[in-house]
């Protein structure tokens with residue numbers, strides 16, 4: 199967009215699904231952070247989008263005033279069902295996090311690393327000699343699924359392709375297709391959980407979901423267990439695919455970052471944070487205001503819906519100089535890409551591991567590469583954003 203008026207429109211008519219936003223993601227976010235701390239949207243029931251880091255951080259941490267109980271979706275489709283623990287408030291939310299967190303702590307995730315590295319190498323070996331690939335389908339969309347479904351929620355391998363298709367439709371399909379796709383994944387996971395319930399305990403996260411937690415002093419309903427398994431499945435796929443693709447996209451364009459990472463792997467952690475800061479897979483999530491509160495001079499009333507614009511807050515110049523720059527030497531990377539407060543991403547350690555392995559294994563084998571001439575990455579954008587195509591080329595003579 200070149201005319202400032204095109205950006206001003208988003209102050210009064212913000213819409214995560216707007217194709218112009220998908221097209222000029224950076225420009226719209228930067229405009230909102232600079233000019234409009236609280237934007238207005240008339241989409242669905244209508245909501246306000248909080249765009250600045252400090253406001254998003256404060257609202258995310260204050261779950262009593264900014265409740266998740268009405269769901270994370272800004273414009274939920276007819277018949278939408280909750281995902282848990284995402285659509286819960288403490289104390290029930292805390293009970294679920296307490297039983298799920300141990301499966302995502304660093305020591306648990308470390309056990310997955312050798313397997314994840316092997317999958318990454320095998321995927322890269324399949325295309326390295328060709329000197330080109332469409333990176334999303336060849337790698338970034340595959341690694342998170344292999345890790346999740348082989349190591350955390352071990353569904354039968356034959357079921358995976360159909361499951362992936364349905365999850366993709368729920369996350370990025372036409373609005374009318376999303377609820378039916380959600381229903382089919384729900385039905386599938388319900389069958390999977392029932393079958394696992396008949397088997398001996400393996401002590402894994404599936405058994406923890408099946409054991410459940412207490413709700414109001416009684417065992418939680420069966421449906422809550424199924425909706426918890428759903429969140430783990432939906433939460434970890436397109437998000438991590440986008441971050442892995444984003445990292446390789448940035449490296450394709452910045453030879454000095456590639457060299458820095460090869461010479462000094464301690465820059466890897468910064469590269470991961472820079473990637474999710476710039477390519478935030480969770481653009482925004484909804485909350486409901488429970489008591490009158492003022493944000494950046496705007497009065498919000500109990501019952502108002504707000505969007506925590508995580509993608510905008512991660513580009514706030516108040517906490518990040520030159521926010522558009524992918525800088526693997528940045529001293530401190532401040533962002534909200536993994537969320538803030540009690541809902542902070544449960545899969546963060548796993549996501550970081552997968553992004554790290556992807557960068558590391560790709561660069562080790564293919565140290566020099568770039569975007570295919572004339573190509574641009576393609577995205578799907580809504581409340582979640584993910585890369586759908588990334589065409590890369592390299593000279594096979596430079597392989598290691």
Ligand code: HEM
Nearest residue numbers: 283284433434437438441480535536537541543544545549
């Ligand atoms: C780069 C990858 C990822 C990003 C950027 C990301 C981002 C986020 C964000 C922003 C939230 C907070 C939502 C809110 O405030 O309401 C969240 C929550 C969540 N994420 Fe992730 N996520 C990623 C990967 C994963 C993975 C790998 C998993 C699981 C395997 C996962 C599972 C979840 C779950 C279950 C929640 C809900 C937590 C709760 O409500 O307490 N995510 N994620």
